[in-house]
Amino acid sequence: MTKPLITHLRHVAIAAPDLDRQLAFYRDQWGLTHTDSDTGVHFLAAEGSPEQYVLRLRKADAKRLDLVAFGAARAEDVDALAADLAGRGVQLVHEPRKLDTPGGGYGFRFFDGDGRVVEVSSDVTTRGFRSIDQRESIPVRLSHFVVNSDNPERTVAWYVEYLGFKLSDTLCLGARGDFMWFLRCNDWHHSFAVSRGPHVAVNHISFEMRGVDEYLRGTGRLLRDGIQKVWGPGRHKAGDNTFSYFMDKAGNCVEYTTELETVDWDHHHPSVYDVTTPDHIDQWGTANLMNEFVAKQMHNDPDRGVFVAPPL
Template sequence: MTARPITHLRHVDLAVPDFDKQLAFYTTTWGLTQVADDNGIAFLAAEGSPEQYVVRLRRGEKRMDLISFGAANATDVDALAAQLIADGVQIVREPDKLDTPGGGYGFRFFDVDGRVVEVSSDVELRRHRKIEEREAIPVKLSHCVVNSPDPTRMRDWYAQHLGFRLSDTLVSPHMGDLMYFMRCNDWHHSFAIARGPHASLHHASFEMRGLEEWMRGTGKMLRAGARLTWGPGRHLAGDNTFSYFHDPHGNTIEYTTAIATIDEDTWHPGLHDVTDPLTQDQWGTSDPMSESVASTSFNDPDVLFTPPPV
């Protein structure tokens, strides 16, 4: 197994009670494309991404079913599974062929908080296309952030077991560390861990073609009546733009672009004080970060140490 077994973020899987409403929102409004369905399960692709799908929606009790990451090959998948078992990590599904779109080879396990993680390789690439200028739809899934009541434990667990590296930390003089930005490739972050009152999805972020398309997407969502919870603005950590919205079931989702890339030979993780207005928004165009703004992404407590039915 390579020293860093995870190559990238593949998809985020959500279950919701009002499946039809959620599906219509993510396709018609948000801009994803339904590529497959299977009896109350929809697989949604981003037009600019070679991933078979970036969001899976399932009809059921509200929860985040799983987070999926990629590995380089089946050998790395098997080696990672063997190492996790040796370390006492609870396996949900042993390595095997996948029956989801694009096939592949993978397995599932619980992280230290109890959410389900999937790691897979050899998934067939999807025929995708270049997103055109001014086309306000996602290019790909950018990153996923989760809430944890013990983010430091989560940070250390993902570093030890999955090889994630810390890029930067958001800190408060009064509350300590608030968010850890973690990377598995040269993107500043593909995953992040926020301090929250319970384990849940904080937000899923989708990359737009550029600043013009990001702003057009933000305006499109506002005109559609979607709830803007924070933004538009530009973060300091990661240097990426942000516009956060709620989907119909209260999950926070983000349009972003221009996320920084990391030079592994020169990068040193930084501490960014959230009381400095430039930390949260370099432009000053969004509402200031506050407890009320932060609470919009706490989400409902997730279903833990219980695998989804599919």
């Protein structure tokens, strides 16, 4: 099966009223590098990633997702995807054009089936990056982005049909049925996932660490700093990645992870993992229980940016 025109996850942009506390958290505690600021918008990079930035922060009256951005290999692919989506009735936020964000590039924006803003771009200038040192507990790259939907089957079908993502695995909750779907656009087990929730919202933003030692050191540092832990540390079955979830200063859930599985694009067969089997939710058995508290934090507040394009 041909891979999609989308090649990878670039960055996530979020907004909140208390921008100063958000910036301080992601820069001083989470371990991202503040690279640029213009008209009140802040761009943060991961030291091990060639992406100009992996997180964008903006001040807004209400907490919201501004957009999720993916990469494409060529400008021709951006044009082809934009034409295909527009021809099938997808609402574009703007046509393909030169971008004026750090690194420039060429891209367009559109609303997905739930009303999130998605950006696809090519030809973005890469940033100088470095190898993360042993025991250095800062993110290497943006790993994946998970959203909530009150109609997740429809959302998953939308990303598969319109953007070419492929299903890697599914989680179910016993007889209550499926509740999370992991989607890939390359050989990583998932760059995007959809979870069943009471409303459209951010579920969590995940950042890859150098290795298990660095992941645990980062987890411990945040615990010592008094950052609210949601769930972890543990190791998932689907994707085989480690997990430690915390709350940022606006009430979004963010994750440290490492060792996310890579799978063969053509030959990986999706499995359904029942999380009522303890090993399927946490192979190590070290995390606190997945309970109503954890679910509430990951359900988040309703996204105020649905079908509303951000100003920048």
